Amino acid sequence: MVQFNAAPAAATLAGGERRRSRWSLLLARYPWLITPLALLVMSAVAALLSDHFLTVRNVTNILNQAAVLAIVSVGMTVVIISGGFDLSVGSVVSLAGCVGAAVMVRGSIAGGVLAGLGIGLLVGVMNGVVVSLLNVSPFIATLGAMVLVRGAALLFTGGVPIVNLPETFTVVGTEGVFGIPIPVLITALIFAVFWVLLQFTPLGLKIYAVGGNREASRLSGVAVNRVTIAAYGICGALAGAAGLVLTARLRSGQPTAGEFYELTSIAAVVLGGASLTGGEGKVQRTVLGVLIIQVLSNSLNLLNVHSYWQRVLVGGIIIVAAAVDRFRRTA
Amino acid sequence: MKARVLLVGLMSLALVLAAGAGRAAAKEFTLGVSLASDVNPFYIAMANGMKMQAKETGATLRFVTANEDMATQLNGVQDLIAAGVNLILISPIDAVASGAAYDAAAKANIPIMSIARGAKSEKQTAFIRMNEEQIGEEVGQWVVKQTGGKGNIAMLSGPAGASFAYFMAQGFKREIAKNPGLRIVAELHSGLTREEGLKLAEDVLTAQRDLAVIYAANDEIALGASQAVQAAKRATIKVTGLNGIPPAVMAVREGRMALTVGLNPVDWGKLGVKTAVDYLNGVKPGKNVYIRHLLIDSSNAQSIKLPPPPKK
Numbered sequence: 107m108v109q110f111n112a113a114p115a116a117a118t119l120a121g122g123e124r125r126r127s128r129w130s131l132l133l134a135r136y137p138w139l140i141t142p143l144a145l146l147v148m149s150a151v152a153a154l155l156s157d158h159f160l161t162v163r164n165v166t167n168i169l170n171q172a173a174v175l176a177i178v179s180v181g182m183t184v185v186i187i188s189g190g191f192d193l194s195v196g197s198v199v200s201l202a203g204c205v206g207a208a209v210m211v212r213g214s215i216a217g218g219v220l221a222g223l224g225i226g227l228l229v230g231v232m233n234g235v236v237v238s239l240l241n242v243s244p245f246i247a248t249l250g251a252m253v254l255v256r257g258a259a260l261l262f263t264g265g266v267p268i269v270n271l272p273e274t275f276t277v278v279g280t281e282g283v284f285g286i287p288i289p290v291l292i293t294a295l296i297f298a299v300f301w302v303l304l305q306f307t308p309l310g311l312k313i314y315a316v317g318g319n320r321e322a323s324r325l326s327g328v329a330v331n332r333v334t335i336a337a338y339g340i341c342g343a344l345a346g347a348a349g350l351v352l353t354a355r356l357r358s359g360q361p362t363a364g365e366f367y368e369l370t371s372i373a374a375v376v377l378g379g380a381s382l383t384g385g386e387g388k389v390q391r392t393v394l395g396v397l398i399i400q401v402l403s404n405s406l407n408l409l410n411v412h413s414y415w416q417r418v419l420v421g422g423i424i425i426v427a428a429a430v431d432r433f434r435r436t437a
Numbered sequence: 438m439k440a441r442v443l444l445v446g447l448m449s450l451a452l453v454l455a456a457g458a459g460r461a462a463a464k465e466f467t468l469g470v471s472l473a474s475d476v477n478p479f480y481i482a483m484a485n486g487m488k489m490q491a492k493e494t495g496a497t498l499r500f501v502t503a504n505e506d507m508a509t510q511l512n513g514v515q516d517l518i519a520a521g522v523n524l525i526l527i528s529p530i531d532a533v534a535s536g537a538a539y540d541a542a543a544k545a546n547i548p549i550m551s552i553a554r555g556a557k558s559e560k561q562t563a564f565i566r567m568n569e570e571q572i573g574e575e576v577g578q579w580v581v582k583q584t585g586g587k588g589n590i591a592m593l594s595g596p597a598g599a600s601f602a603y604f605m606a607q608g609f610k611r612e613i614a615k616n617p618g619l620r621i622v623a624e625l626h627s628g629l630t631r632e633e634g635l636k637l638a639e640d641v642l643t644a645q646r647d648l649a650v651i652y653a654a655n656d657e658i659a660l661g662a663s664q665a666v667q668a669a670k671r672a673t674i675k676v677t678g679l680n681g682i683p684p685a686v687m688a689v690r691e692g693r694m695a696l697t698v699g700l701n702p703v704d705w706g707k708l709g710v711k712t713a714v715d716y717l718n719g720v721k722p723g724k725n726v727y728i729r730h731l732l733i734d735s736s737n738a739q740s741i742k743l744p745p746p747p748k749k
Binding site (some may be wrong): 156158161163164167170171174267269279280352355356357358360362363364365403404407408410412413414416 | 475499500501502505506507508511512513515516517518519520521531533534536537540
């Protein structure tokens with residue numbers, strides 16, 4: 107079984123398995139290589155098996171499909187780096203989309219966008235306050251928020267989707283610039299902003315520090331509670347943004363939308379090699395994790411694989427990704 | 438570290454295996470199918486009917502799943518378009534939000550037909566449907582005949598926003614209105630489940646001392662209502678349903694339900710594939726293609742063939 111191979115690279119070198127150890131050395135030196143490699147291998151296999159995979163139409167299609175999950179996952183990366191995680195993002199996607207849609211139907215697109223982002227930010231900050239000031243575990247705090255916010259979305263809409271959105275907004279979900287769909291451009295912009303925030307700003311540094319060692323950060327003068335609240339706020343606001351993009355794609359606010367986004371986005375972050383114990387992770391790798399999930403679902407559809415098998419495979423990959431995270435820590 | 442190498446290997450293997458399982462010999466037409474759910478027995482039966490008909494007419498089917506989630510359904514339809522199918526059959530989860538899927542298909546010049554559920558989109562090539570209003574009227578006529586045109590009726594009309602339930606109820610009410618002796622004393626809305634049917638019927642039975650008929654929007658609600666009727670020992674109340682699912686036919690045989698309307702989902706799936714292939718061969722259907730239905734009551738319930746119980 108696999109476990110026997112999960113020894114450090116140096117040990118296998120001594121064991122005389124030269125061929126494999128060269129790989130191990132390379133990957134030990136450049137651990138970030140594994141995620142793009144996984145994506146590349148999967149894409150190559152998919153391209154070999156389906157003539158339709160590597161077409162401009164399909165690649166655009168994959169990026170467009172990945173956009174909403176990618177935006178949610180960037181926020182999830184921030185929270186996971188800070189040492190928490192957020193189960194409420196799927197519900198926030200739905201509530202923010204519905205509230206935004208309702209405001210837009212009444213005439214103001216800008217107001218709708220602000221309302222959607224504001225709802226997301228509000229739920230995120232509430233999560234952060236409950237986790238940091240009230241000291242409730244992230245699992246319980248955001249599980250509660252997940253159920254509460256879903257209920258709020260159903261109450262707000264009466265369970266009926268909100269339709270008749272202004273066309274100037276819905277073009278966001280259908281049109282593109284030079285062939286690149288607008289959701290993809292929005293995702294790229296958000297990605298760039300949060301890459302800079304995490305890598306080059308004091309707040310980014312503090313988020314890594316708090317996730318790496320909360321107590322040490324506190325002792326060295328970091329306002330840990332404020333950093334935690336900021337991380338959850340970012341995650342919530344991005345879930346709100348994702349909800350708006352989804353609303354544009356579906357041309358309606360759907361009170362039942364966004365189910366399982368919390369789990370899929372956590373899976374994407376873990377596939378990108380972040381640690382669920384905090385202090386580690388990069389948005390660029392999370393985006394690759396999102397693409398892995400989307401390429402898998404797209405190619406299975408192109409290859410006409412039964413949907414029951416798709417569930418088994420996607421679930422299996424989440425387990426493998428979590429196991430990989432564990433191995434990495436012990437190896 | 439190595440575990441992550443393994444991850445790459447596993448995922449590639451999964452793809453290869455899956456592809457092996459998924460490949461089929463190239464045939465004349467490829468139809469893309471996006472049903473609302475892959476766990477609802479009704480849609481499973483419909484998918485089986487589609488497969489039977491595809492085998493007979495020599496078409497290849499590609500199924501994508503939607504799990505009652507509009508975003509998943511839209512992604513699946515886009516995958517079907519990317520895979521270059523000749524025509525798409527879809528049961529849209531939401532009549533309006535599905536518009537994006539219809540537009541995407543139309544943009545790629547792929548005809549898109551609705552089956553079982555309809556869409557508001559103008560891009561809908563055809564709608565393979567049941568004739569809800571006529572079914573409602575026929576149920577109404579049956580009630581008139583059975584009651585001799587006298588008595589009180591309670592309606593459990595299903596979800597307030599569901600168009601099939603609305604049109605069926607309209608047809609039913611139109612027939613009932615022709616008979617001054619019949620009175621609709623309550624109309625309640627709920628989800629299409631047995632549990633909700635049971636609860637609503639309990640409330641109705643408490644409020645209404647004198648009832649001749651309980652009309653239900655589908656068999657699940659009707660089966661729930663019939664449980665409530667049995668429990669209240671008011672077995673003279675006639676409960677009507679819709680769909681002709683096996684437990685409902687059994688209930689009609691045993692006298693717990695008075696009527697169901699058989700809408701054979703297997704035949705429905707067959708009709709969908711047949712209409713699609715005909716269309717691709719140049720035989721254009723009308724905007725609406727209706728599936729045949731059959732009223733099932735004590736006079737013919739014994740002769741209805743039920744599928745054998747699933748093998749363990």
